[in-house]
Amino acid sequence: MTLVFSSPPWRAQWLDPLQLGSETQVLVHYRQSFLTGSEGGQLFPLTEVDALDLPLSTKQGLGMWEGLPIVLYELSEAPSIAGLNWLGLRQIMSSQLDTSYVEMLCMAAQVGTWATQHRFCSHCGIPLLAVTGERAMACPQCHNRYYPRISPCMIALVTRGDEVLLARSPRHAPGVFSTLAGFVEPGETIEQCIAREVLEEVGVQVTQPRYITSQSWPFPHSLMLGFHVQYLHGEIRLQPEEIEEARWFPLNALPNLPGPHTIARHLIDCYLAERLGTTHPM
Ligand SMILES: NC(=O)c1ccc[n+]([C@@H]2O[C@H](COP(=O)([O-])OP(=O)(O)OC[C@H]3O[C@@H](n4cnc5c(N)ncnc54)[C@H](O)[C@@H]3O)[C@@H](O)[C@H]2O)c1
Ligand SMILES: [Mg+2]
Ligand SMILES: [Zn+2]
Structure with missing residues (x-):
């Protein structure tokens, strides 16, 4: 039997934004929103984007999507462009999209935020230069x-048998x-952080932290x-500034939960699978 391993479509890597060819695809970002085409996609051909003459803050080479180089155009403002929309990343993530594609957008947003917030040396106050x-x-x-x-x-998902604490x-x-x-x-260690945050936010003590995954x-x-x-x-006691309601929910009567592409939902789905034998999330 031959096993075929398909590689994921997204691979992050440093690319020199000054050395990109015409096959390059562009993500255009401003403050956690992406320029979005009429069909709903966020990737645009380089030549099309360059023709728009956008107010550019920085360019960052991000990696490869399905074998094509991806560059981020981080803008200094978000102009209205006929036929295109600005969509917030949270809104984009609320739909059922390929996980690799969401990971690419999340990485792009994070790099864009970092680039706009690191333009000057915090020690000397003078402009910084991009490292090659x-x-x-x-x-x-x-x-x-x-x-x-x-x-x-x-x-952390706090559990008590077949009940979970959600807030x-x-x-x-x-x-x-x-x-x-x-x-x-x-x-702080991550274990100390869990104990402190849970106690601060809902007033309960927890034990036996079990690592599940990261995002x-x-x-x-x-x-x-x-x-x-x-x-x-x-007993549940709320931290007023952070939490407006917290309750124990039985696993068979859960409230509205966070959407796809959130680790919060993943943690809940893992516990449901463990206790009730539902399908284990990927
Ligand atoms: N992916 C998911 O499923 C998911 C679910 C819930 C929360 N989150 C994220 O978890 C993170 C932490 O959650 P939270 O908001 O409840 O945190 P939190 O309980 O620590 O409270 C937020 C407050 O902490 C303070 N703070 C301390 N260190 C900070 C720092 N490095 N950056 C920003 N604020 C800091 C600020 O006063 C802020 O208002 C946020 O980024 C949130 O978006 C993700
Ligand atoms: Mg919190
Ligand atoms: Zn300096």
Whole structure:
């Protein structure tokens, strides 16, 4: 028997934006929105985009999509263009798209945000220069290098047998309940972060963190580290600024959940598969 392994359509890599040929495809981005064609796609041929004469902040070579080079055009504003729309990344992600394609858009948004926020040396205050061969900006005076910033976050599904603890933050869509999440603080391990965030946000103590998976999350530069944790002790008590409602839900009566392409949904679906024998998510 011959096994055939197909490679994923998306491969991130550093590409020199000054060396790109006519086969290059362009993603046009401004503040977590992408220029979108009438058919709903975000990739445009280089020659078509160059003809639009867009207000460019920076170009970043991102990698290869189905064998073609991809460059990001990060704009300094979002002009209206006849026949094209600006679509927010969250809105794009709410539809059933290929996971590799979503990963490419998430990486592009994160690189674009980083590039616009790292134009000057924070030590000397002078303009930075792009480094050749890796994704970094360098100061010509103090030689500091600025790499893309990534902020680790814990995301945890708290479980108690066939019940899960889900919460709503004011940022969530109306009616949607999700898992708890929070940024790692300096000096903290991910396990300490889980214990602190869960206690702060809903007032309960948890134990036995079990790592499930991770997800790069470009709002604006998080790396989500996903866990199942078991309830240990305490009654639900909300942190008012962060959480507007939190409840224990039986697995057979769950509320509206986060959409596809979210690790929150993945953690919940994994637990459903474990307890109820439903299909395990990919
Ligand atoms: N992919 C998913 O399924 C999913 C689900 C839920 C949350 N998230 C993401 O998890 C991340 C953390 O969640 P949260 O908002 O509940 O965090 P959180 O509970 O730590 O609270 C957010 C607050 O933390 C503070 N903060 C501390 N460090 C910060 C940093 N490095 N960057 C920004 N703010 C910082 C700010 O005051 C901010 O308002 C966010 O990026 C959120 O979008 C992803
Ligand atoms: Mg939080
Ligand atoms: Zn400097």
